[in-house]
Amino acid sequence: MNMRRTTIKDVAEAAGVGVATVSRVLSGGSASPETRERVLNVAAQLDYRPSALGRNLRQRRSGGIGLLLPDITDTFYGRLADGVLTCARSAGEPVILGATGDDPEREAELIGTLLEQGVDRVIAVPSGDGDGWAPTLRAGLTTVFAHRLSPGHADIPTVLADDRAGIRTAVDYLTGLGHRRIAYLGGPGQEQRLSFFRLALGPLVDEELIVVARGSRDSAYAAAAGLFQHRPDLTAVLAGGNLLGEAAVLAARELDLRIPRDLSLIMFDDVPWAELCAPPLTVIAQPAQDIGYRAAELVLRGGTRRPRGVLLPTELIVRGSCAARGTSRSPR
């Protein structure tokens, strides 16, 4: 009944060699062809699988990649996670997932758990201002940031969508349609995007039209509704994420603002339901999956080379949520 796992010792014994030899053969070290074959045969025979436990202890690091996301419920992060998973699977590495809720404290706690587990490679969408990362990095974690960069850590490789171009294109599109009072509805950790928005808008920028919500759905809805009520003169809004976009659509509907007649909307991230919406939403598509995949590649490549980071293209997908601000309509 006592089904002990077969260990390297069993294999060594059965093959008539030392454990060292088995270890070498299995991890690609040098060995004579005959020995190699014999060991491999025996290993296969016994269905031997090296225990990660022993290896990890010896090497003082567990394999595996830590993945820290604000919210796994958000489709965008779901797709990002999927990219990471895909890459990790092809490398045979397990992925440990944690949800930070965009809370630096929780993030720090999760990092603690990871360190305890001996995880030494982390992919994260950093929350907060990134102060919490300093001790982590000193602890020797190979870190890659995804989707957001952290203000204080320009040295950490980061995989980003080209928000600058995305926003520029979107804003140009809107101004081209005649819009002048364009609002930005943002979420946590979007300082970067915000500055791009200001840049793209130039002299048209109106600080009152820039609203930042916290991470939750409620907060997003409140922000959108507040914005629309407070400034009924705005004609277009750029939502910095699918949660924000959802909130904008909901709030607009509630306030009886028709999209796109009364309000043009562009949303970040091309989620499947953007097409199902009425009207279908014009979006800035981000390669969420790719972001995850590339981040995983970077973190797996490890400390060897340290690429500066990766910038992936975004794409404006025009559907039906933006209308021209013609001269025909009277300015109230």
Place this chain on the structure above:
Amino acid sequence: MNMRRTTIKDVAEAAGVGVATVSRVLSGGSASPETRERVLNVAAQLDYRPSALGRNLRQRRSGGIGLLLPDITDTFYGRLADGVLTCARSAGEPVILGATGDDPEREAELIGTLLEQGVDRVIAVPSGDGDGWAPTLRAGLTTVFAHRLSPGHADIPTVLADDRAGIRTAVDYLTGLGHRRIAYLGGPGQEQRLSFFRLALGPLVDEELIVVARGSRDSAYAAAAGLFQHRPDLTAVLAGGNLLGEAAVLAARELDLRIPRDLSLIMFDDVPWAELCAPPLTVIAQPAQDIGYRAAELVLRGGTRRPRGVLLPTELIVRGSCAARGTSRSPR
């Protein structure tokens, strides 16, 4: 520069006790009050965190929970994962995530990885007919199934939404509206639901109106479009998942079938966009998060008691995607 981690030995030395005592104190064993305090102080002082690596090896199991989902991109599973994460976090346990893609082979491969890591607790949405699980269970994994039960493994604790009641309610609602030719659009692993559907429909059941797609979006769309084209006489459809629902809406639009005028639709799973859809979708809401949370509770409780499983309530949320099949409309 050589910042060695502080080990239990360091703590023992600094506190003037043996390592065994430190270990006992830290894991709640017996020790004299003075010693206990001294050790705790020193440990705090040195910022000692026990390495999971050593412990895992000794105990021949890594903590941690394996979570195997068909597709982390699907909001439903995202929410389920969130539930698991929430519960696991409160227990301080890491969660290792794997995406099976509803492919038993990939599932088996992932289980292999988990075993290699010494993971001994798994929450899974089982794919396939569950044959692959027999060896796993023999290996002593504490397993909990979520969302789907596995045909061959009635003995494994399983957390399910009450599909039977959900389907019954939905079907009753549709028949009450006068629908007679009701289709079912299912995904992989829904044998259970299918049988409930047949049961609920009774003599009205029409096997030709039951279509099962594979997991992908394309496959779902093809199934929906095929169904609608092949049987234009159907008046209502029950979509067994949000991907299927999405496909149904898309296919209907493509074929110029108006919802709900030409086609009534009820979708399993209340995703946020159901409300944004035009018209808003009537859905059978499932407590995805709870399913995950409860599954995590069960798997953490472990082998002690073996509860039969958990059945969580579903709810029919009526929005605007179903219309009465009045006598006014001519039967083509």
Place this chain on the structure above:
DNA sequence: CATGTTCATGGAAACGATTCCATCATGCTT
């Protein structure tokens, strides 16, 4: 006072891999 019981305690043996190092055989050079 002798004996048994109950504790707290520390040394040492696991756990299962990797890897350093010494050993030995072999083949090549001079």
Place this chain on the structure above:
DNA sequence: AAGCATGATGGAATCGTTTCCATGAACATG
């Protein structure tokens, strides 16, 4: 033929923890 480089090999140390076991003290019971 002696010396040397090369390569295969196995023993043993190591990683950081938990846990078994022996020890000794303190205390209670007869």
